[in-house]
Amino acid sequence: MLQRIFTVSKGFLLVCALVGFEAQATEIKPLADIKDVVDHYGELAYTIFSDAKSSAEALQVKTDALIKTPNEATLNAARQAWLTARIPYLQSEVFRFGNSVVDDLEGQLNAWPLDEGLIDYVAANYSGEMGNPAAKANIIASPKLTLGSTQLDLSQLTPAKLAELNTLGGSEANVATGYHAIEFLLWGQDLNGHKPGAGNRPFSDYAQGKACSHENCERRAAYLKAAVALLVSDLAKLQQHWAPNQKNYRATLSVNPQDALTKMLVGMGSLSLGELAGERMKVALEANSTEDEQDCFSDNTHNSHFYDGKGINNIYYGRYQRLDGTTLSGPALSDWVNVKNPAQDAAMKQALSKTEVALKAIVDKAEDAKTPEKFDQLIAPNNAAGKALVNAAIQALVAQTKELEKVAKILGVDHLNSTP
Amino acid sequence: MWRHTRPVAAAGIKTLSAILALGMLSISAVGLANPLLPGGLTSVSTFEQNAYSQPAANMPLQRRLDFSVGQTFFRNPWVPAPSSTDARDGLGPLFNANSCQSCHVKNGRGKAPLPNENLLGLIIRISVPPHKPMANHLGVQPEPTYGNQLHDRSIAGVPPEARLHINYVEVPITLADGSQVSLRKPQLQVSDLAYGPLAENTQFSLRLAPSMIGLGLLAAIDENALIQLEDPSDKNRDGISGRRNRVWDKTLKRYTTGRFGWKAGQPSLAQQNALAFAEDLGISNPLVTASCPNSELANACREAISGGEPELAANLAHQVEFFTANLAVPKTRPIPVTVKDAGAALFTQLKCAACHVPRHITGTVQNMPWLTGQTIYPYTDLLLHDMGEGLADNHSEFGASGAEWRTPPLWGIGLAQAVNPAAGFLHDGRARSLEEAILWHDGEAAASRAAYSQLNTQQRSQLLSFVEHL
Numbered sequence: 001m002l003q004r005i006f007t008v009s010k011g012f013l014l015v016c017a018l019v020g021f022e023a024q025a026t027e028i029k030p031l032a033d034i035k036d037v038v039d040h041y042g043e044l045a046y047t048i049f050s051d052a053k054s055s056a057e058a059l060q061v062k063t064d065a066l067i068k069t070p071n072e073a074t075l076n077a078a079r080q081a082w083l084t085a086r087i088p089y090l091q092s093e094v095f096r097f098g099n100s101v102v103d104d105l106e107g108q109l110n111a112w113p114l115d116e117g118l119i120d121y122v123a124a125n126y127s128g129e130m131g132n133p134a135a136k137a138n139i140i141a142s143p144k145l146t147l148g149s150t151q152l153d154l155s156q157l158t159p160a161k162l163a164e165l166n167t168l169g170g171s172e173a174n175v176a177t178g179y180h181a182i183e184f185l186l187w188g189q190d191l192n193g194h195k196p197g198a199g200n201r202p203f204s205d206y207a208q209g210k211a212c213s214h215e216n217c218e219r220r221a222a223y224l225k226a227a228v229a230l231l232v233s234d235l236a237k238l239q240q241h242w243a244p245n246q247k248n249y250r251a252t253l254s255v256n257p258q259d260a261l262t263k264m265l266v267g268m269g270s271l272s273l274g275e276l277a278g279e280r281m282k283v284a285l286e287a288n289s290t291e292d293e294q295d296c297f298s299d300n301t302h303n304s305h306f307y308d309g310k311g312i313n314n315i316y317y318g319r320y321q322r323l324d325g326t327t328l329s330g331p332a333l334s335d336w337v338n339v340k341n342p343a344q345d346a347a348m349k350q351a352l353s354k355t356e357v358a359l360k361a362i363v364d365k366a367e368d369a370k371t372p373e374k375f376d377q378l379i380a381p382n383n384a385a386g387k388a389l390v391n392a393a394i395q396a397l398v399a400q401t402k403e404l405e406k407v408a409k410i411l412g413v414d415h416l417n418s419t420p
Numbered sequence: 421m422w423r424h425t426r427p428v429a430a431a432g433i434k435t436l437s438a439i440l441a442l443g444m445l446s447i448s449a450v451g452l453a454n455p456l457l458p459g460g461l462t463s464v465s466t467f468e469q470n471a472y473s474q475p476a477a478n479m480p481l482q483r484r485l486d487f488s489v490g491q492t493f494f495r496n497p498w499v500p501a502p503s504s505t506d507a508r509d510g511l512g513p514l515f516n517a518n519s520c521q522s523c524h525v526k527n528g529r530g531k532a533p534l535p536n537e538n539l540l541g542l543i544i545r546i547s548v549p550p551h552k553p554m555a556n557h558l559g560v561q562p563e564p565t566y567g568n569q570l571h572d573r574s575i576a577g578v579p580p581e582a583r584l585h586i587n588y589v590e591v592p593i594t595l596a597d598g599s600q601v602s603l604r605k606p607q608l609q610v611s612d613l614a615y616g617p618l619a620e621n622t623q624f625s626l627r628l629a630p631s632m633i634g635l636g637l638l639a640a641i642d643e644n645a646l647i648q649l650e651d652p653s654d655k656n657r658d659g660i661s662g663r664r665n666r667v668w669d670k671t672l673k674r675y676t677t678g679r680f681g682w683k684a685g686q687p688s689l690a691q692q693n694a695l696a697f698a699e700d701l702g703i704s705n706p707l708v709t710a711s712c713p714n715s716e717l718a719n720a721c722r723e724a725i726s727g728g729e730p731e732l733a734a735n736l737a738h739q740v741e742f743f744t745a746n747l748a749v750p751k752t753r754p755i756p757v758t759v760k761d762a763g764a765a766l767f768t769q770l771k772c773a774a775c776h777v778p779r780h781i782t783g784t785v786q787n788m789p790w791l792t793g794q795t796i797y798p799y800t801d802l803l804l805h806d807m808g809e810g811l812a813d814n815h816s817e818f819g820a821s822g823a824e825w826r827t828p829p830l831w832g833i834g835l836a837q838a839v840n841p842a843a844g845f846l847h848d849g850r851a852r853s854l855e856e857a858i859l860w861h862d863g864e865a866a867a868s869r870a871a872y873s874q875l876n877t878q879q880r881s882q883l884l885s886f887v888e889h890l
Contacts, residue, residue, distance in 0.1 A: 130522040131540040170841050269481055278488030287492045287507050401481060416481050
């Protein structure tokens with residue numbers, strides 16, 4: 001019955017909605033206004049970036065401890081803190097694709113794949129990107145670096161200095177900062193290819209004096225410290241873009257809620273299909289490319305896919321489970337769709353949960369107690385079962401995007417390929 | 421970093437209003453056409469390093485997966501066979517680069533090599549006279565030992581064909597207002613030939629990796645429209661005699677209009693990609709097979725393990741074709757209207773538009789309907805023009821003579837160095853700036869070049885600004 005009434009017009013819709021709510025208060029949630037949905041989208045972003053920032057600060061505490069007292073326990077604690085910090089950050093990625101203000105910092109924060117030889121020592125058989133003059137620059141071993149006719153003074157490894165070194169010499173593979181640079185500093189190269197095992201950097205890479213392995217431990221520690229500091233300050237900037245009741249990016253979204261709606265949907269669609277199903281899964285699978293595996297040093301890629309997917313769900317359901325276990329919930333896209341077309345809302349939800357199941361299956365396989373297989377093993381050329389698992393997730397994401405396109409049409413958004 | 425200096429010129433602005441009155445390009449009046457959208461509805465709003473890496477804006481979202489997969493085989497490095505990365509093995513044995521993007525940096529133009537630097541972005545095609553355009557379906561007479569191209573890289577155990585370096589000779593010229601510009605002419609150094617000497621009369625053609633944007637649209641321009649633009653005997657006596665290159669289409673098995681490559685030597689994106697895979701990466705594919713030198717010294721090359729038959733499977737070749745057909749052209753960037761109008765007027769006045777034809781309409785693209793019927797502004801006629809001795813490579817290709825080149829598109833060209841800061845201009849990257857590129861124009865474009873040299877500083881900057889914002 002509601003469906004019939006509510007297809008008339010937007011102005012009429014709100015009135016009816018209130019009536020409908022009063023009449024059937026026990027059955028139907030209060031109808032969200034599009035403005036409320038958009039504002040809650042901002043609140044979700046703020047909450048998620050707040051978690052990303054605080055978990056990066058927690059990482060900072062642990063990396064400081066590693067630098068101060070390098071041992072197996074402090075190294076593992078730092079690695080755990082990095083893994084935890086990824087959980088909210090990956091859920092924030094859905095904001096990247098619709099909101100360029102987020103994407104602007106992404107290169108510095110989360111760029112990959114990277115030529116790790118830029119940063120530190122690498123195995124003898126390592127080869128970087130062809131034509132990358134800095135593929136083996138080894139910043140940690142080089143207080144001074146000559147690149148062509150350019151002389152770089154790297155004696156002080158500060159956050160600003162490291163940020164300058166991103167895309168050094170014009171190559172995007174030169175990633176000096178962000179989660180993956182830090183990941184490399186904590187895990188080291190993953191030399192196992194499609195075989196089991198992640199990077200295996202010894203804690204003694206941070207040891208002082210004679211215990212120092214692979215030389216330059218002090219500079220390595222300085223690098224790690226600077227990279228983590230930059231991560232924290234970048235996340236603080238992102239958090240500020242979304243802080244409530246400020247003259248900031250979030251405030252601009254409420255000016256034109258329909259544009260904001262497009263950004264929400266484009267963000268979900270782009271992450272869902274082009275990025276997650278395409279760049280991060282299909283590409284890695286088709287090319288059997290461990291280089292295309294996002295969290296390759298730590299073998300955490302299964303989680304990065306899972307939480308990327310969760311980020312999309314969060315937006316649709318207007319819901320986010322904080323790191324402390326509490327849940328933020330409010331006016332959701334789903335509520336808005338439900339009013340306009342409950343059948344489509346149900347179809348969308350079903351598609352989202354199918355994806356969640358498929359992505360969870362990859363996590364379960366990666367963390368299987370008996371025969372774990374990480375993402376880099378699943379995409380190996382002769383792993384038919386692995387391929388099937390990854391393909392199932394890709395297909396679920398494709399199906400989910402189809403439903404999302406239908407949702408977009410219902411909400412008056414023509415196509416999901418570009419933002420206003 | 422090299423720079424040239426310009427003296428402060430006398431203004432001469434008064435002539436501008438006259439130019440403005442007659443000059444306005446006829447592009448603004450056309451129906452739904454919008455010159456702010458050079459790629460029609462495929463145009464995108466990305467203007468930084470990723471400006472050439474976006475899918476067509478109107479491509480259905482569902483096709484993003486195909487685009488991504490095609491992209492990965494364009495972007496990721498290929499490895500020698502055998503390898504655990506089955507899909508991407510088969511590199512070499514001889515090659516110039518291990519991935520497409522090594523040269524087409526961020527899908528943009530290649531880097532003109534610094535003196536004595538190894539080439540990456542520039543390839544060397546070779547041939548010997550006499551040119552017999554129809555004698556074989558290659559369109560060139562291959563050098564007897566080394567074939568069509570020199571390869572300066574190879575897999576382990578196989579010697580590369582040669583070491584290749586470029587040096588430059590600076591050629592200073594003076595414009596009418598006294599400004600000095602230094603042009604540079606590349607000189608190829610070939611050394612360490614591993615498979616015996618080159619034929620004495622070998623002709624060398626230096627070819628820079630071009631930008632990859634809008635190629636699906638160029639492929640879709642109706643052939644009849646190109647025929648209309650032809651004027652092989654210069655009947656209209658404007659000194660410009662464009663004609664199509666007629667090249668062999670391996671799929672259609674007949675001669676047809678050449679569209680791709682610096683001399684329009686390839687009829688389709690599929691065939692251009694196939695040639696590049698085979699020659700530049702050493703990846704055999706259904707259309708073109710990679711080969712070894714015709715020499716008894718080449719046993720190691722011939723015995724190198726293949727990465728499968730063919731190394732690039734047909735379905736992957738299609739994915740790459742899809743990717744390359746859908747790389748979008750960026751929208752026109754805003755510039756002050758006075759600069760734009762003045763620059764547009766000069767573009768017409770100098771007869772740039774006689775070859776850099778602004779507007780086309782794409783025909784029907786069956787399998788990619790979103791590319792169909794787009795009004796586009798590539799600024800090319802896809803025809804061959806004699807560009808004079810200074811640019812000639814004396815390497816003929818099908819109907820193109822040693823002095824003839826295909827008009828390259830200008831859309832998005834102002835972002836070339838935002839995409840790849842080291843990008844060069846013209847077929848061999850000799851031009852470090854658009855101004856240098858203009859000043860190399862000769863032959864049919866001699867009058868345009870001469871007229872450019874007569875402009876004052878402000879006019880030159882208006883024209884350049886106009887071109888940079890196409």
